[in-house]
Amino acid sequence: MFGRIIEYISVFLAILIVIPLHELAHGFVAGWCGDPTPKLNDRMTINPMAHIDLVGAISFVLVGFGWSKPMPTNPYNFRNYKRDSFFVAIAGIVMDYLIAFISIPIFWSLVLYIFPIVGDLGLFDDVIVGVFSHTYSISLGFMAINLLPFYPYDCFRAIDAFATKRGAFFKFLRDKGIYIMYGLFALSFFADISGLYFLDILGNYMSFTSAILGIPINAFWGLFI
Numbered sequence: 001m002f003g004r005i006i007e008y009i010s011v012f013l014a015i016l017i018v019i020p021l022h023e024l025a026h027g028f029v030a031g032w033c034g035d036p037t038p039k040l041n042d043r044m045t046i047n048p049m050a051h052i053d054l055v056g057a058i059s060f061v062l063v064g065f066g067w068s069k070p071m072p073t074n075p076y077n078f079r080n081y082k083r084d085s086f087f088v089a090i091a092g093i094v095m096d097y098l099i100a101f102i103s104i105p106i107f108w109s110l111v112l113y114i115f116p117i118v119g120d121l122g123l124f125d126d127v128i129v130g131v132f133s134h135t136y137s138i139s140l141g142f143m144a145i146n147l148l149p150f151y152p153y154d155c156f157r158a159i160d161a162f163a164t165k166r167g168a169f170f171k172f173l174r175d176k177g178i179y180i181m182y183g184l185f186a187l188s189f190f191a192d193i194s195g196l197y198f199l200d201i202l203g204n205y206m207s208f209t210s211a212i213l214g215i216p217i218n219a220f221w222g223l224f225i
Contacts, residue, residue: 006123010130011061011138016048017131018099018139019068023051025095026071026088033084035077043071059185063192065141065206070152082161089157096143100214103136104221112225137210144209145202151177 024046027038038044043051051068059066071092078084110132115125146154150173163170173180184202191200198204 006126006130008061010127011134012057013127013131014134014138015052015057015060015066017135018096018142019057020046020048020051021099022092022095022139022142023068023071025091026073029091030071030073030078030084030088033078033080033087035073035075035084035088037072037074037077041072060138063188063203065145065185065188065202085161086158089154089161092154093143093146096139096146097213097217099139100136100143101217101220103132103139104217105225107132107136108221108225136214140210140213141206143213144206147209148181149173150180151175152181153177 024044027044030038031044051071053067053069056067073088075081075085075088078088107129110125110129115129118125149155149159151157156173156177160174166174188200188202191197191203
């Protein structure tokens with residue numbers, strides 16, 4: 001029972017790190033490219049509540065994936081429409097990878113050095129270690145889901161920035177992407193309830209992609225840890 005509670009608390013605290021930084025990356029790059037929209041909408045803040053969607057956060061805690069409040073931007077304010085649209089789109093993905101990269105040394109520093117010196121802090125050390133373990137996995141999972149090439153994910157926005165031909169399939173991914181997302185979420189919930197895990201297309205994709213994305217990070221830090 002306590003183990004499950006610690007798990008939920010750790011995941012929630014990790015979300016409070018990953019989601020605001022992901023959205024702030026979009027907003028910071030948008031501002032750098034000349035768009036004041038994020039600032040005008042009071043989104044350039046580290047306050048997690050400005051960036052977290054409650055239902056999306058609960059979904060993260062319970063099933064391992066979810067969503068945030070999109071950072072409002074106006075690409076018509078950009079100095080270079082296509083180039084800056086691309087940079088703003090990929091900013092969140094890049095931030096996710098940086099978070100995962102930084103989480104590894106923090107996690108192992110806590111496990112190998114800090115807590116052995118400080119001593120047993122009860123449930124506190126379990127929560128903190130869990131936070132950075134989940135910060136790593138959630139950031140890679142959030143990156144993986146944003147690499148899906150349909151609207152509203154960052155990968156689609158990056159492709160859209162330079163797409164010169166927008167045929168029927170492209171329009172389908174743009175106009176129906178949100179329904180594809182809902183369908184994948186629903187299928188994942190059904191797979192979890194029914195035990196038919198092979199139907200969890202989104203969960204299996206995220207697990208596989210996160211593992212691949214994590215290989216360079218673990219290989220690098222493995223040289224030092």
